[in-house]
Amino acid sequence: MSQSPGVQHQGEASIRGYYLELVRPELDDMALYQPVWGTTDIADPHERKRHVYADLMMDYAWMGFEIGTIREPLLRDMLAGMFTGEAGRLYWSRARVSWTAGSSGSRVGRRFLAIVGEEHVRAVAAGPPTPSAVAPRPPDVPVAGAAPAWRTSVGALVGPGAGLALGSLLRGRR
Structure with missing residues (x-):
């Protein structure tokens, strides 16, 4: 017996929301939680946070x-902005293989990957990326009395979809 599309989307939204709850502690304290996912080739803690955040953004774009x-026009605009910067380009160079393995099984997935690839190529052809700024404070040290800035951004990204985790969960961790 198959589920109705509405029920399926509710289940996906629940999984996405749960995944977001799993990622929040990781973004707050990368040194403590990142090792749970295994070793990484990303040595710089700021780069690791950018990678996780870029993965959340890409999942949001995929889900939407x-x-x-x-x-498509909004997706292209989002990707153009992302690939203008060094962090977005580094993310895609590391995550492309995983995205291809996890998203190429459907017509929509193949179209999504084609658009991402086209926008990446366009950005690279336009010239060097904007360098990523380094935060002035040590990594993983919250500013006293301030809520982490990522919560506002992630909350805005999650919005109507109640999270964006199903894609990452199904494709596996990049």
């Missing part, structure tokens, strides 16, 4: 494109 709330 897959369900039709992010149409």
